[in-house]
Amino acid sequence: MNRQIGIPCVMMRGGTSRGPFFLASDLPALPAERDALLLSVMGAGNDLGIDGIGGGNPLTSKVAIVGPATRAGADVDYLFAQVRVQEGVVDTSPNCGNMLAAVGPFAIESGLVPAANGVTVVRIHNVNTGKLIEARIQTPGGQVAYEGEAVIDGVPGTAAPIHLAFLDAAGANTGRLLPTGSPVDLIDGIPVSCVDAAIPVMLVRAADLGKTGYEPVDSFRSDREFMARLEALRVEAGRRMGFPNAAGMVIPKPVLLAPPTRGGTLTVRYFMPHDCHRAMAITGAVATATACTIPETVAAALVGRFTMPGDITFEHPAGRLTVRLDAGRLEAGDGRSAPTASILRTARRLFEGTVFARPSTPSRTAMAA
CATH class of the missing domain: 3.10.310.10 (Diaminopimelate Epimerase; Chain A, domain 1)
Structure with missing residues (x-):
């Protein structure tokens, strides 16, 4: 009998999005195998993600994969995946700045980045776009703080502030600020x-x-x-x-x-x-x-x-x-x-444990049924 596949996972809210965070070392290196696991984890084949942990909405069908940096000047790599559960598609072409807000806290608590006493600066290499983002995380006493007085619309309550600076945002996917060559x-x-x-x-x-x-x-x-x-x-x-x-x-x-x-x-x-x-x-x-x-x-x-x-x-x-x-x-x-853009966000660690994937994902025919 085929057994389910257990994968260490942390569910986090980043800004106004939410999704599972994985260490890159806990997922297959081959994109096809990795994506098959993500489709199963998120509940591909149903618009509510009923057989997985997807939230039934694009804002809650997102995945963050974090690992050691592969680019000079960065502390960690962050690969974002938008999982389109109904179609059974994993799209890694975009970045997600809301999920990005939780990358720094996750990296610190996973041991990828040492925490400073006060504020820890984490330079994040977004693998999707090749761009660098600087995150400033509140770490009093060398511990990530989630509670604070910062407010962002779309999220109830208050939380510790996270400051994100997009250092070289221009040409993220096309290499040009104006990809068509014209402003209009x-x-x-x-x-x-x-x-x-x-x-x-x-x-x-x-x-x-x-x-x-x-x-x-x-x-x-x-x-x-x-x-x-x-x-x-x-x-x-x-x-x-x-x-x-x-x-x-x-x-x-x-x-x-x-x-x-x-x-x-x-x-x-x-x-x-x-x-x-x-x-x-x-x-x-x-x-x-x-x-x-x-x-x-x-x-x-x-x-x-x-x-x-x-x-x-x-x-x-x-x-x-x-x-x-x-x-x-x-x-x-x-x-x-191209200006440098900075934004205030918040994040929260929701739960951690093991998420289970099926040993094989449903066929496209089954998804459409």
């Missing part, structure tokens, strides 16, 4: 901006698609005509950005933009890409904030003149998210200035 592209008559900073995004004014940008999250899912139109724009934007198979990927991410109504800089609706985020993705916030500094993008046109250093505050369905922008270096791909 016309797709089916609609002006969009294709920007790659932390993650590739397609920015579009909500009004240009017949929306206000202030709609509740669930209203988008029920508007099938709108979702089909947004997906067609996204796929074509992806093709122009260098992703000929964008229909089978979760990048680029579409972002609807509208003027603020609560004192912020912009109102945003961020898509993942086939459902609207209930808050705002951190990588998406970095990309959208960066776009605000690039003349002629649809974001910059809405924001107006912006001078660094400064804050960009996004109004999203769960509240607000602020990105601090400081002047950065020139982006090697096209010589444009």
